[in-house]
Amino acid sequence: xxxxxxxxxxxxxxxxxxxxxxxxxxxxxxxxxxxxxxxxxxxxxxxxxxxxxxxxxxxxxxxxxxxxxxxxxxxxxxxxxxxxxxxxxxxxxxxxxxxxxxxxxxxxxxxxxxxxxxxxxxxxxxxxxxxxxxxxxxxxxxxxxxxxxxxxxxxxxxxxxxxxxxxxxxxxxxxxxxxxxxxxxxxxxx
Amino acid sequence: xxxxxxxxxxxxxxxxxxxxxxxxxxxxxxxxxxxxxxxxxxxxxxxxxxxxxxxxxxxxxxxxxxxxxxxxxxxxxxxxxxxxxxxxxxxxxxxxxxxxxxxxxxxxxxxxxxxxxxxxxxxxxxxxxxxxxxxxxxxxxxxxxxxxxxxxxxxxxxxxxxxxxxxxxxxxxxxxxxxxxxxxxxxxxxxxxxxxxxxxxxxxxxxxxxxxxxxxxxxxxxxxxxxxxxxxxxxxxxxxxxxxxxxxxxxxxxxxxxxxxxxxxxxxxxxxxxxxxxxxxxxxxxxxxxxxxxxxxxxxxxxxxxxxxxxxxxxxxxxxxxxxxxxxxxxxxxxxxxxxxxxxxxxxxxxxxxxxxxxxxxxxxxxxxxxxxxxxxxxxxx
Numbered sequence: 001x002x003x004x005x006x007x008x009x010x011x012x013x014x015x016x017x018x019x020x021x022x023x024x025x026x027x028x029x030x031x032x033x034x035x036x037x038x039x040x041x042x043x044x045x046x047x048x049x050x051x052x053x054x055x056x057x058x059x060x061x062x063x064x065x066x067x068x069x070x071x072x073x074x075x076x077x078x079x080x081x082x083x084x085x086x087x088x089x090x091x092x093x094x095x096x097x098x099x100x101x102x103x104x105x106x107x108x109x110x111x112x113x114x115x116x117x118x119x120x121x122x123x124x125x126x127x128x129x130x131x132x133x134x135x136x137x138x139x140x141x142x143x144x145x146x147x148x149x150x151x152x153x154x155x156x157x158x159x160x161x162x163x164x165x166x167x168x169x170x171x172x173x174x175x176x177x178x179x180x181x182x183x184x185x186x187x188x189x190x
Numbered sequence: 191x192x193x194x195x196x197x198x199x200x201x202x203x204x205x206x207x208x209x210x211x212x213x214x215x216x217x218x219x220x221x222x223x224x225x226x227x228x229x230x231x232x233x234x235x236x237x238x239x240x241x242x243x244x245x246x247x248x249x250x251x252x253x254x255x256x257x258x259x260x261x262x263x264x265x266x267x268x269x270x271x272x273x274x275x276x277x278x279x280x281x282x283x284x285x286x287x288x289x290x291x292x293x294x295x296x297x298x299x300x301x302x303x304x305x306x307x308x309x310x311x312x313x314x315x316x317x318x319x320x321x322x323x324x325x326x327x328x329x330x331x332x333x334x335x336x337x338x339x340x341x342x343x344x345x346x347x348x349x350x351x352x353x354x355x356x357x358x359x360x361x362x363x364x365x366x367x368x369x370x371x372x373x374x375x376x377x378x379x380x381x382x383x384x385x386x387x388x389x390x391x392x393x394x395x396x397x398x399x400x401x402x403x404x405x406x407x408x409x410x411x412x413x414x415x416x417x418x419x420x421x422x423x424x425x426x427x428x429x430x431x432x433x434x435x436x437x438x439x440x441x442x443x444x445x446x447x448x449x450x451x452x453x454x455x456x457x458x459x460x461x462x463x464x465x466x467x468x469x470x471x472x473x474x475x476x477x478x479x480x481x482x483x484x485x486x487x488x489x490x491x492x493x494x495x496x497x498x499x500x501x502x503x504x505x506x507x508x509x510x511x512x513x514x515x516x517x518x519x520x521x522x523x524x525x526x527x528x529x530x531x532x533x534x535x536x537x538x539x540x541x542x543x544x545x546x547x548x549x550x551x552x553x554x555x556x557x558x559x560x561x562x563x564x565x566x567x568x569x570x571x572x
Contacts, residue, residue: 016213021203045231111198131199
Protein backbone atom coordinates (compact mmCIF):
# COMPACT_ATOMS: atom_id res chain seq x y z
CA UNK A 1 0.00 0.00 0.00
CA UNK A 2 1.31 3.46 -0.78
CA UNK A 3 2.25 5.82 1.98
CA UNK A 4 -0.68 8.17 1.62
CA UNK A 5 -3.15 5.31 1.58
CA UNK A 6 -1.61 3.87 4.71
CA UNK A 7 -1.94 7.24 6.38
CA UNK A 8 -5.51 7.67 5.17
CA UNK A 9 -6.50 4.24 6.41
CA UNK A 10 -4.89 4.74 9.80
CA UNK A 11 -6.28 8.23 10.19
CA UNK A 12 -9.84 7.12 9.45
CA UNK A 13 -9.62 4.13 11.76
CA UNK A 14 -7.92 5.80 14.67
CA UNK A 15 -9.17 9.38 14.51
CA UNK A 16 -12.26 9.21 12.34
CA UNK A 17 -14.71 9.43 15.21
CA UNK A 18 -12.85 12.27 16.87
CA UNK A 19 -12.89 14.18 13.59
CA UNK A 20 -16.61 13.59 13.24
CA UNK A 21 -17.11 14.87 16.77
CA UNK A 22 -15.18 18.02 15.95
CA UNK A 23 -17.11 18.53 12.73
CA UNK A 24 -20.36 17.96 14.59
CA UNK A 25 -19.61 20.81 16.94
CA UNK A 26 -19.42 23.04 13.89
CA UNK A 27 -22.32 21.70 11.87
CA UNK A 28 -24.73 20.37 14.47
CA UNK A 29 -25.79 17.67 12.04
CA UNK A 30 -24.34 14.14 12.22
CA UNK A 31 -24.65 13.39 8.52
CA UNK A 32 -23.28 16.73 7.52
CA UNK A 33 -20.42 16.26 9.94
CA UNK A 34 -19.47 12.96 8.32
CA UNK A 35 -19.68 14.52 4.87
CA UNK A 36 -17.56 17.42 6.03
CA UNK A 37 -14.91 15.07 7.39
CA UNK A 38 -14.83 13.05 4.19
CA UNK A 39 -14.51 16.14 2.03
CA UNK A 40 -11.74 17.41 4.26
CA UNK A 41 -9.90 14.09 4.04
CA UNK A 42 -10.12 14.10 0.25
CA UNK A 43 -8.96 17.71 0.08
CA UNK A 44 -6.03 17.05 2.40
CA UNK A 45 -4.79 13.89 0.73
CA UNK A 46 -5.32 15.24 -2.78
CA UNK A 47 -2.88 17.99 -1.96
CA UNK A 48 -0.35 15.53 -0.63
CA UNK A 49 -0.66 16.76 2.91
CA UNK A 50 -1.66 13.46 4.37
CA UNK A 51 1.47 11.46 3.91
CA UNK A 52 3.06 12.32 7.20
CA UNK A 53 2.36 10.81 10.56
CA UNK A 54 -1.25 10.61 11.65
CA UNK A 55 -1.05 13.51 14.09
CA UNK A 56 0.24 15.82 11.41
CA UNK A 57 -2.31 14.63 8.87
CA UNK A 58 -5.07 15.09 11.42
CA UNK A 59 -4.06 18.69 11.96
CA UNK A 60 -4.40 19.36 8.25
CA UNK A 61 -7.77 17.63 8.14
CA UNK A 62 -9.05 19.67 11.09
CA UNK A 63 -7.95 22.82 9.36
CA UNK A 64 -9.73 21.71 6.19
CA UNK A 65 -12.87 20.93 8.19
CA UNK A 66 -12.82 24.38 9.68
CA UNK A 67 -12.18 26.34 6.51
CA UNK A 68 -14.74 24.38 4.55
CA UNK A 69 -17.33 24.96 7.24
CA UNK A 70 -16.60 28.64 7.71
CA UNK A 71 -16.54 29.37 4.01
CA UNK A 72 -20.03 28.06 3.69
CA UNK A 73 -20.29 24.33 3.74
CA UNK A 74 -23.36 23.50 1.71
CA UNK A 75 -22.43 20.32 -0.09
CA UNK A 76 -25.16 17.69 -0.09
CA UNK A 77 -27.34 19.95 1.94
CA UNK A 78 -30.01 22.24 0.72
CA UNK A 79 -29.25 25.72 1.91
CA UNK A 80 -32.84 26.53 2.68
CA UNK A 81 -33.09 23.63 5.08
CA UNK A 82 -30.38 25.10 7.24
CA UNK A 83 -32.86 27.64 8.50
CA UNK A 84 -34.32 25.13 10.90
CA UNK A 85 -31.15 25.42 12.93
CA UNK A 86 -32.36 28.78 14.11
CA UNK A 87 -35.65 27.28 15.20
CA UNK A 88 -34.30 25.35 18.13
CA UNK A 89 -36.92 23.81 20.37
CA UNK A 90 -37.13 25.17 23.86
CA UNK A 91 -35.18 23.09 26.30
CA UNK A 92 -37.23 20.89 28.50
CA UNK A 93 -37.46 21.96 32.12
CA UNK A 94 -34.77 19.51 33.13
CA UNK A 95 -32.35 20.91 30.56
CA UNK A 96 -30.20 23.94 30.74
CA UNK A 97 -28.76 25.81 33.61
CA UNK A 98 -31.23 24.44 36.11
CA UNK A 99 -30.47 20.85 35.26
CA UNK A 100 -31.06 18.44 38.03
CA UNK A 101 -29.16 15.40 39.20
CA UNK A 102 -28.42 14.12 35.68
CA UNK A 103 -26.59 17.14 34.36
CA UNK A 104 -24.37 15.48 31.79
CA UNK A 105 -27.03 14.50 29.29
CA UNK A 106 -29.22 17.50 29.88
CA UNK A 107 -26.33 19.92 29.67
CA UNK A 108 -25.12 18.27 26.49
CA UNK A 109 -28.51 18.65 24.89
CA UNK A 110 -28.83 22.21 26.04
CA UNK A 111 -25.40 23.06 24.69
CA UNK A 112 -26.22 21.43 21.36
CA UNK A 113 -29.36 23.51 21.12
CA UNK A 114 -27.64 26.68 22.14
CA UNK A 115 -24.80 26.15 19.66
CA UNK A 116 -27.37 25.87 16.89
CA UNK A 117 -28.34 29.47 17.54
CA UNK A 118 -24.90 30.77 16.61
CA UNK A 119 -23.95 32.01 13.14
CA UNK A 120 -21.13 29.99 11.56
CA UNK A 121 -18.25 32.30 12.40
CA UNK A 122 -19.36 32.81 15.99
CA UNK A 123 -19.79 29.09 16.37
CA UNK A 124 -16.36 28.45 14.91
CA UNK A 125 -14.83 30.95 17.33
CA UNK A 126 -16.48 29.24 20.28
CA UNK A 127 -15.37 25.78 19.16
CA UNK A 128 -11.79 26.84 18.51
CA UNK A 129 -11.52 28.80 21.72
CA UNK A 130 -13.18 26.37 24.09
CA UNK A 131 -12.82 22.98 22.41
CA UNK A 132 -9.56 23.33 20.52
CA UNK A 133 -8.21 25.42 23.40
CA UNK A 134 -6.77 28.07 21.12
CA UNK A 135 -5.89 31.55 22.26
CA UNK A 136 -7.83 34.44 20.81
CA UNK A 137 -4.85 35.25 18.61
CA UNK A 138 -4.71 31.69 17.35
CA UNK A 139 -8.40 31.73 16.60
CA UNK A 140 -7.95 34.95 14.68
CA UNK A 141 -5.13 33.42 12.69
CA UNK A 142 -7.05 30.23 11.97
CA UNK A 143 -10.08 32.13 10.72
CA UNK A 144 -8.17 34.92 9.01
CA UNK A 145 -9.89 37.47 11.21
CA UNK A 146 -8.59 40.29 13.32
CA UNK A 147 -8.20 39.74 17.06
CA UNK A 148 -10.80 42.40 17.68
CA UNK A 149 -13.30 40.68 15.44
CA UNK A 150 -12.74 37.38 17.17
CA UNK A 151 -13.28 39.01 20.56
CA UNK A 152 -16.51 40.52 19.31
CA UNK A 153 -17.67 37.17 17.92
CA UNK A 154 -16.79 35.46 21.19
CA UNK A 155 -18.58 38.10 23.18
CA UNK A 156 -21.70 37.94 21.05
CA UNK A 157 -21.66 34.14 21.03
CA UNK A 158 -21.18 33.97 24.78
CA UNK A 159 -24.11 36.30 25.30
CA UNK A 160 -26.27 34.10 23.09
CA UNK A 161 -25.17 30.92 24.82
CA UNK A 162 -25.69 32.37 28.27
CA UNK A 163 -29.19 33.41 27.33
CA UNK A 164 -29.90 29.70 27.03
CA UNK A 165 -27.47 28.11 29.40
CA UNK A 166 -27.02 30.62 32.16
CA UNK A 167 -23.56 31.51 33.33
CA UNK A 168 -20.76 29.85 31.42
CA UNK A 169 -17.76 28.90 33.46
CA UNK A 170 -14.64 29.40 31.41
CA UNK A 171 -16.37 31.29 28.61
CA UNK A 172 -14.62 34.50 29.53
CA UNK A 173 -11.54 35.19 27.51
CA UNK A 174 -9.68 35.94 30.66
CA UNK A 175 -7.51 33.08 31.86
CA UNK A 176 -9.59 30.21 33.15
CA UNK A 177 -8.31 30.42 36.72
CA UNK A 178 -10.12 33.73 37.15
CA UNK A 179 -13.37 31.84 37.30
CA UNK A 180 -14.10 30.39 40.67
CA UNK A 181 -16.05 27.40 39.46
CA UNK A 182 -13.51 26.24 36.91
CA UNK A 183 -11.68 23.20 38.10
CA UNK A 184 -8.32 22.01 36.97
CA UNK A 185 -8.99 20.19 33.73
CA UNK A 186 -6.88 17.41 32.37
CA UNK A 187 -7.64 17.52 28.68
CA UNK A 188 -8.45 14.22 27.17
CA UNK A 189 -7.39 13.15 23.73
CA UNK A 190 -9.97 14.22 21.19
CA UNK B 191 -24.78 26.39 38.87
CA UNK B 192 -22.86 27.28 35.78
CA UNK B 193 -22.09 25.26 32.70
CA UNK B 194 -18.51 24.26 32.03
CA UNK B 195 -18.44 25.12 28.35
CA UNK B 196 -15.20 23.35 27.51
CA UNK B 197 -16.28 20.12 29.15
CA UNK B 198 -19.74 20.37 27.67
CA UNK B 199 -18.30 20.80 24.17
CA UNK B 200 -16.08 17.82 24.78
CA UNK B 201 -19.06 15.76 25.85
CA UNK B 202 -20.99 16.81 22.76
CA UNK B 203 -18.11 15.93 20.45
CA UNK B 204 -17.45 12.59 22.08
CA UNK B 205 -21.10 11.64 21.98
CA UNK B 206 -21.34 12.60 18.30
CA UNK B 207 -18.22 10.62 17.46
CA UNK B 208 -19.36 7.60 19.44
CA UNK B 209 -22.72 7.53 17.70
CA UNK B 210 -21.13 7.75 14.26
CA UNK B 211 -20.18 4.65 12.35
CA UNK B 212 -17.49 6.60 10.53
CA UNK B 213 -14.05 5.21 11.18
CA UNK B 214 -15.24 2.46 13.47
CA UNK B 215 -12.43 -0.09 13.16
CA UNK B 216 -14.83 -2.89 14.09
CA UNK B 217 -17.22 -2.11 11.26
CA UNK B 218 -16.65 -3.75 7.86
CA UNK B 219 -18.08 -0.65 6.23
CA UNK B 220 -15.00 1.27 7.26
CA UNK B 221 -12.95 -0.58 4.66
CA UNK B 222 -15.46 0.50 2.03
CA UNK B 223 -15.34 4.05 3.28
CA UNK B 224 -11.56 4.11 2.99
CA UNK B 225 -11.79 2.60 -0.51
CA UNK B 226 -14.14 5.34 -1.59
CA UNK B 227 -12.08 8.08 -0.07
CA UNK B 228 -8.94 6.73 -1.72
CA UNK B 229 -10.75 6.53 -5.05
CA UNK B 230 -11.85 10.16 -4.74
CA UNK B 231 -8.30 11.19 -3.91
CA UNK B 232 -6.93 9.25 -6.89
CA UNK B 233 -9.50 10.77 -9.20
CA UNK B 234 -8.74 14.30 -8.09
CA UNK B 235 -5.04 13.71 -8.29
CA UNK B 236 -5.50 12.39 -11.82
CA UNK B 237 -7.50 15.47 -12.78
CA UNK B 238 -4.89 17.76 -11.32
CA UNK B 239 -2.16 15.82 -13.07
CA UNK B 240 -3.93 16.08 -16.41
CA UNK B 241 -4.34 19.81 -15.97
CA UNK B 242 -0.70 20.19 -15.05
CA UNK B 243 0.32 18.28 -18.14
CA UNK B 244 -1.83 20.52 -20.30
CA UNK B 245 -0.34 23.62 -18.72
CA UNK B 246 3.16 22.34 -19.39
CA UNK B 247 2.30 21.59 -23.00
CA UNK B 248 0.82 25.04 -23.41
CA UNK B 249 3.87 26.68 -21.90
CA UNK B 250 6.05 24.91 -24.41
CA UNK B 251 4.03 26.37 -27.24
CA UNK B 252 2.43 23.08 -28.07
CA UNK B 253 -1.23 22.63 -28.73
CA UNK B 254 -2.57 20.00 -26.40
CA UNK B 255 -5.55 18.17 -27.70
CA UNK B 256 -7.23 15.99 -25.14
CA UNK B 257 -9.39 13.51 -26.93
CA UNK B 258 -12.61 12.06 -25.62
CA UNK B 259 -12.39 9.11 -23.30
CA UNK B 260 -13.76 6.75 -25.87
CA UNK B 261 -12.76 6.46 -29.48
CA UNK B 262 -15.71 6.84 -31.78
CA UNK B 263 -15.85 4.35 -34.55
CA UNK B 264 -16.44 5.57 -38.06
CA UNK B 265 -19.53 3.59 -38.81
CA UNK B 266 -21.81 4.24 -41.76
CA UNK B 267 -25.11 5.92 -40.97
CA UNK B 268 -28.45 4.24 -41.57
CA UNK B 269 -27.25 0.91 -42.92
CA UNK B 270 -30.05 -1.66 -42.55
CA UNK B 271 -27.66 -4.45 -43.48
CA UNK B 272 -25.02 -3.48 -40.95
CA UNK B 273 -23.09 -6.26 -39.27
CA UNK B 274 -24.12 -7.12 -35.70
CA UNK B 275 -22.97 -4.48 -33.25
CA UNK B 276 -22.38 -1.89 -35.96
CA UNK B 277 -24.12 1.44 -36.30
CA UNK B 278 -27.80 1.11 -37.29
CA UNK B 279 -27.71 -2.65 -36.79
CA UNK B 280 -30.42 -4.49 -34.89
CA UNK B 281 -29.71 -5.49 -31.31
CA UNK B 282 -31.45 -8.79 -32.03
CA UNK B 283 -28.62 -9.65 -34.40
CA UNK B 284 -26.05 -9.81 -31.62
CA UNK B 285 -24.81 -13.37 -31.13
CA UNK B 286 -26.47 -14.96 -28.11
CA UNK B 287 -25.49 -18.63 -28.22
CA UNK B 288 -24.20 -20.65 -25.27
CA UNK B 289 -20.64 -19.66 -26.14
CA UNK B 290 -21.55 -15.99 -26.23
CA UNK B 291 -22.01 -15.30 -22.55
CA UNK B 292 -20.60 -11.90 -21.68
CA UNK B 293 -20.31 -10.99 -18.00
CA UNK B 294 -20.53 -7.22 -17.68
CA UNK B 295 -21.73 -5.06 -14.83
CA UNK B 296 -22.24 -1.36 -15.42
CA UNK B 297 -22.89 1.41 -12.98
CA UNK B 298 -23.33 5.14 -12.77
CA UNK B 299 -21.75 7.80 -10.65
CA UNK B 300 -24.36 9.95 -8.94
CA UNK B 301 -24.29 13.66 -8.19
CA UNK B 302 -22.68 12.91 -4.83
CA UNK B 303 -19.76 11.19 -6.56
CA UNK B 304 -20.79 7.72 -5.43
CA UNK B 305 -20.86 4.88 -7.96
CA UNK B 306 -23.14 1.85 -7.81
CA UNK B 307 -22.77 -1.10 -10.17
CA UNK B 308 -25.09 -3.92 -11.22
CA UNK B 309 -25.75 -6.45 -13.95
CA UNK B 310 -28.45 -5.61 -16.46
CA UNK B 311 -31.95 -6.14 -15.17
CA UNK B 312 -31.08 -5.55 -11.53
CA UNK B 313 -32.96 -2.29 -11.45
CA UNK B 314 -29.86 -0.15 -11.52
CA UNK B 315 -30.04 2.17 -14.49
CA UNK B 316 -27.29 4.45 -15.69
CA UNK B 317 -28.73 7.81 -14.76
CA UNK B 318 -29.59 11.01 -16.57
CA UNK B 319 -26.93 13.13 -18.20
CA UNK B 320 -26.76 16.70 -19.45
CA UNK B 321 -23.26 17.06 -20.78
CA UNK B 322 -23.11 14.61 -23.67
CA UNK B 323 -21.35 11.85 -21.81
CA UNK B 324 -22.13 9.49 -18.95
CA UNK B 325 -19.70 8.89 -16.10
CA UNK B 326 -19.89 5.12 -15.64
CA UNK B 327 -18.02 2.26 -13.99
CA UNK B 328 -17.63 -1.22 -15.49
CA UNK B 329 -16.61 -4.68 -14.37
CA UNK B 330 -16.06 -7.37 -17.03
CA UNK B 331 -15.98 -10.79 -15.43
CA UNK B 332 -16.42 -13.04 -18.46
CA UNK B 333 -15.87 -12.73 -22.19
CA UNK B 334 -17.49 -15.10 -24.68
CA UNK B 335 -15.81 -18.43 -25.31
CA UNK B 336 -16.42 -17.75 -28.93
CA UNK B 337 -14.70 -14.41 -28.59
CA UNK B 338 -11.22 -15.57 -27.65
CA UNK B 339 -9.82 -13.01 -30.02
CA UNK B 340 -11.86 -10.19 -28.54
CA UNK B 341 -9.82 -7.04 -28.37
CA UNK B 342 -12.45 -4.43 -27.62
CA UNK B 343 -15.45 -3.98 -25.39
CA UNK B 344 -18.06 -2.12 -27.39
CA UNK B 345 -20.94 -0.17 -25.89
CA UNK B 346 -24.08 0.19 -27.95
CA UNK B 347 -26.62 2.95 -27.40
CA UNK B 348 -29.90 1.76 -28.82
CA UNK B 349 -33.52 2.76 -29.21
CA UNK B 350 -36.26 0.49 -30.44
CA UNK B 351 -33.70 -2.25 -30.90
CA UNK B 352 -31.54 -0.24 -33.31
CA UNK B 353 -27.98 0.81 -32.58
CA UNK B 354 -27.76 4.62 -32.65
CA UNK B 355 -24.45 5.16 -30.90
CA UNK B 356 -21.30 3.14 -30.34
CA UNK B 357 -18.10 3.51 -28.39
CA UNK B 358 -15.41 1.01 -27.65
CA UNK B 359 -12.49 0.34 -25.40
CA UNK B 360 -9.48 -1.95 -25.83
CA UNK B 361 -9.75 -4.85 -23.40
CA UNK B 362 -7.23 -7.41 -22.20
CA UNK B 363 -7.97 -10.97 -23.23
CA UNK B 364 -6.14 -12.36 -20.21
CA UNK B 365 -8.00 -11.69 -17.00
CA UNK B 366 -6.71 -10.53 -13.68
CA UNK B 367 -8.34 -11.74 -10.51
CA UNK B 368 -10.13 -9.51 -8.09
CA UNK B 369 -7.38 -10.19 -5.58
CA UNK B 370 -4.75 -9.14 -8.10
CA UNK B 371 -6.58 -5.91 -8.78
CA UNK B 372 -6.80 -5.20 -5.07
CA UNK B 373 -3.15 -5.94 -4.49
CA UNK B 374 -1.63 -4.36 -7.59
CA UNK B 375 -4.05 -1.68 -8.75
CA UNK B 376 -5.62 -0.72 -5.45
CA UNK B 377 -2.49 -1.42 -3.49
CA UNK B 378 -3.92 -3.90 -1.10
CA UNK B 379 -6.45 -1.78 0.75
CA UNK B 380 -8.60 -4.15 2.73
CA UNK B 381 -8.53 -7.46 0.89
CA UNK B 382 -12.21 -8.09 1.40
CA UNK B 383 -12.56 -11.24 -0.62
CA UNK B 384 -10.83 -14.53 -1.04
CA UNK B 385 -12.64 -15.05 -4.33
CA UNK B 386 -10.45 -15.22 -7.35
CA UNK B 387 -13.10 -13.68 -9.56
CA UNK B 388 -11.74 -12.94 -13.01
CA UNK B 389 -11.68 -9.35 -14.16
CA UNK B 390 -10.90 -8.42 -17.74
CA UNK B 391 -9.30 -4.98 -17.52
CA UNK B 392 -9.87 -2.22 -20.00
CA UNK B 393 -6.80 -0.51 -21.33
CA UNK B 394 -5.43 1.67 -18.58
CA UNK B 395 -4.98 5.35 -19.32
CA UNK B 396 -4.16 8.49 -17.36
CA UNK B 397 -7.86 9.24 -17.09
CA UNK B 398 -8.98 5.80 -15.98
CA UNK B 399 -8.69 4.33 -12.52
CA UNK B 400 -9.78 1.35 -10.53
CA UNK B 401 -12.07 1.62 -7.59
CA UNK B 402 -14.14 -0.56 -5.33
CA UNK B 403 -17.86 -0.03 -5.78
CA UNK B 404 -20.97 -1.57 -4.32
CA UNK B 405 -23.78 -3.29 -6.09
CA UNK B 406 -27.27 -2.23 -5.12
CA UNK B 407 -27.39 -5.46 -3.12
CA UNK B 408 -24.39 -4.44 -1.06
CA UNK B 409 -21.79 -6.72 -2.65
CA UNK B 410 -18.44 -5.24 -3.58
CA UNK B 411 -16.78 -5.20 -6.98
CA UNK B 412 -13.60 -3.85 -8.42
CA UNK B 413 -14.42 -1.66 -11.39
CA UNK B 414 -12.91 0.78 -13.84
CA UNK B 415 -14.19 4.16 -14.84
CA UNK B 416 -15.63 4.69 -18.29
CA UNK B 417 -16.85 7.91 -19.85
CA UNK B 418 -19.51 6.90 -22.35
CA UNK B 419 -20.08 9.46 -25.07
CA UNK B 420 -23.76 10.00 -25.82
CA UNK B 421 -23.12 10.70 -29.47
CA UNK B 422 -24.87 9.42 -32.56
CA UNK B 423 -22.84 7.02 -34.63
CA UNK B 424 -24.23 8.39 -37.92
CA UNK B 425 -22.24 11.58 -37.55
CA UNK B 426 -25.23 13.75 -36.66
CA UNK B 427 -23.76 14.81 -33.32
CA UNK B 428 -25.23 14.49 -29.87
CA UNK B 429 -28.03 12.01 -29.36
CA UNK B 430 -31.37 13.78 -28.93
CA UNK B 431 -33.01 13.78 -25.48
CA UNK B 432 -34.68 10.54 -24.54
CA UNK B 433 -34.14 7.16 -22.98
CA UNK B 434 -31.68 4.77 -24.59
CA UNK B 435 -30.82 1.18 -23.87
CA UNK B 436 -27.15 0.40 -23.39
CA UNK B 437 -25.76 -2.99 -24.43
CA UNK B 438 -22.21 -4.28 -24.28
CA UNK B 439 -20.58 -6.67 -26.69
CA UNK B 440 -17.04 -7.66 -27.61
CA UNK B 441 -15.40 -7.20 -30.97
CA UNK B 442 -12.41 -9.08 -32.32
CA UNK B 443 -9.59 -7.78 -34.46
CA UNK B 444 -11.56 -8.11 -37.70
CA UNK B 445 -14.70 -6.47 -36.29
CA UNK B 446 -16.83 -9.51 -35.49
CA UNK B 447 -19.08 -8.99 -32.49
CA UNK B 448 -19.45 -11.79 -29.95
CA UNK B 449 -21.67 -11.86 -26.90
CA UNK B 450 -24.16 -9.38 -25.51
CA UNK B 451 -24.97 -7.98 -22.11
CA UNK B 452 -27.71 -5.53 -21.30
CA UNK B 453 -29.78 -3.54 -21.47
CA UNK B 454 -29.34 -0.77 -18.98
CA UNK B 455 -31.35 2.41 -19.43
CA UNK B 456 -29.61 5.74 -19.75
CA UNK B 457 -31.34 9.06 -20.28
CA UNK B 458 -30.14 12.02 -22.28
CA UNK B 459 -31.64 15.03 -20.52
CA UNK B 460 -33.75 17.55 -22.38
CA UNK B 461 -32.60 21.15 -22.27
CA UNK B 462 -35.04 23.51 -20.59
CA UNK B 463 -34.07 26.91 -21.90
CA UNK B 464 -36.87 28.82 -20.17
CA UNK B 465 -35.46 32.22 -19.16
CA UNK B 466 -34.98 32.58 -15.43
CA UNK B 467 -37.19 35.19 -13.73
CA UNK B 468 -34.48 36.55 -11.45
CA UNK B 469 -35.23 39.20 -8.85
CA UNK B 470 -34.09 42.77 -9.29
CA UNK B 471 -30.46 43.17 -8.50
CA UNK B 472 -29.47 39.56 -9.09
CA UNK B 473 -26.26 39.66 -11.14
CA UNK B 474 -27.15 39.21 -14.78
CA UNK B 475 -23.66 38.29 -15.87
CA UNK B 476 -23.47 35.02 -13.94
CA UNK B 477 -24.29 32.15 -16.32
CA UNK B 478 -26.81 29.86 -14.66
CA UNK B 479 -27.72 26.36 -15.69
CA UNK B 480 -30.96 25.89 -17.62
CA UNK B 481 -33.91 24.61 -15.66
CA UNK B 482 -36.67 25.81 -13.37
CA UNK B 483 -35.70 28.56 -10.98
CA UNK B 484 -37.24 27.78 -7.61
CA UNK B 485 -35.47 30.30 -5.37
CA UNK B 486 -33.34 33.40 -5.69
CA UNK B 487 -32.75 35.90 -2.94
CA UNK B 488 -30.16 37.84 -1.02
CA UNK B 489 -27.78 35.68 0.99
CA UNK B 490 -25.76 37.79 3.39
CA UNK B 491 -24.08 40.36 1.21
CA UNK B 492 -24.38 38.07 -1.79
CA UNK B 493 -27.07 36.02 -3.47
CA UNK B 494 -28.36 32.47 -3.43
CA UNK B 495 -30.38 30.70 -6.07
CA UNK B 496 -31.63 27.22 -6.75
CA UNK B 497 -32.53 25.77 -10.12
CA UNK B 498 -34.25 22.44 -10.58
CA UNK B 499 -32.54 20.54 -13.36
CA UNK B 500 -31.90 16.85 -14.03
CA UNK B 501 -28.60 15.13 -14.55
CA UNK B 502 -26.09 13.21 -12.49
CA UNK B 503 -23.58 15.70 -13.87
CA UNK B 504 -25.58 18.85 -13.14
CA UNK B 505 -23.02 20.17 -10.68
CA UNK B 506 -20.18 19.70 -13.14
CA UNK B 507 -22.19 21.28 -15.93
CA UNK B 508 -23.01 24.29 -13.75
CA UNK B 509 -19.34 24.85 -13.01
CA UNK B 510 -18.39 24.41 -16.67
CA UNK B 511 -20.83 27.18 -17.59
CA UNK B 512 -19.08 29.54 -15.21
CA UNK B 513 -15.59 28.75 -16.45
CA UNK B 514 -15.68 30.66 -19.77
CA UNK B 515 -16.48 33.95 -18.02
CA UNK B 516 -14.26 33.35 -15.01
CA UNK B 517 -11.13 35.22 -14.09
CA UNK B 518 -7.96 33.55 -15.25
CA UNK B 519 -4.51 33.68 -13.84
CA UNK B 520 -1.08 32.43 -14.72
CA UNK B 521 -0.57 31.81 -11.05
CA UNK B 522 -3.33 29.59 -9.77
CA UNK B 523 -3.01 29.36 -5.98
CA UNK B 524 -1.67 26.05 -4.75
CA UNK B 525 -4.81 25.37 -2.78
CA UNK B 526 -7.17 26.26 -5.63
CA UNK B 527 -9.15 23.59 -7.42
CA UNK B 528 -7.95 22.97 -10.94
CA UNK B 529 -10.41 22.58 -13.78
CA UNK B 530 -9.68 20.48 -16.81
CA UNK B 531 -8.50 21.90 -20.13
CA UNK B 532 -9.11 24.46 -21.49
CA UNK B 533 -9.94 26.06 -18.15
CA UNK B 534 -6.94 25.00 -16.12
CA UNK B 535 -6.03 28.63 -15.49
CA UNK B 536 -9.44 29.49 -14.08
CA UNK B 537 -9.26 30.40 -10.42
CA UNK B 538 -11.53 28.26 -8.25
CA UNK B 539 -11.19 28.94 -4.56
CA UNK B 540 -13.19 27.61 -1.65
CA UNK B 541 -15.67 30.39 -2.34
CA UNK B 542 -16.17 29.04 -5.85
CA UNK B 543 -15.34 30.11 -9.37
CA UNK B 544 -14.08 33.67 -9.36
CA UNK B 545 -15.94 35.93 -11.74
CA UNK B 546 -15.56 39.70 -12.00
CA UNK B 547 -17.31 40.91 -8.88
CA UNK B 548 -18.45 37.55 -7.61
CA UNK B 549 -17.19 34.21 -6.38
CA UNK B 550 -19.77 31.64 -7.37
CA UNK B 551 -20.24 28.20 -5.86
CA UNK B 552 -22.45 25.83 -7.81
CA UNK B 553 -23.21 22.49 -6.21
CA UNK B 554 -25.55 19.64 -7.02
CA UNK B 555 -28.35 19.43 -4.49
CA UNK B 556 -31.97 18.44 -4.11
CA UNK B 557 -35.00 20.47 -3.19
CA UNK B 558 -36.93 19.56 -0.05
CA UNK B 559 -39.33 17.75 -2.39
CA UNK B 560 -36.46 15.64 -3.69
CA UNK B 561 -36.10 17.21 -7.12
CA UNK B 562 -32.52 17.34 -8.42
CA UNK B 563 -31.20 20.86 -8.43
CA UNK B 564 -28.17 23.09 -8.50
CA UNK B 565 -27.67 25.59 -5.69
CA UNK B 566 -25.69 28.75 -6.38
CA UNK B 567 -24.05 30.80 -3.67
CA UNK B 568 -22.73 34.14 -4.89
CA UNK B 569 -20.26 35.93 -2.65
CA UNK B 570 -19.21 39.48 -3.40
CA UNK B 571 -15.53 39.77 -4.27
CA UNK B 572 -13.58 42.81 -3.15
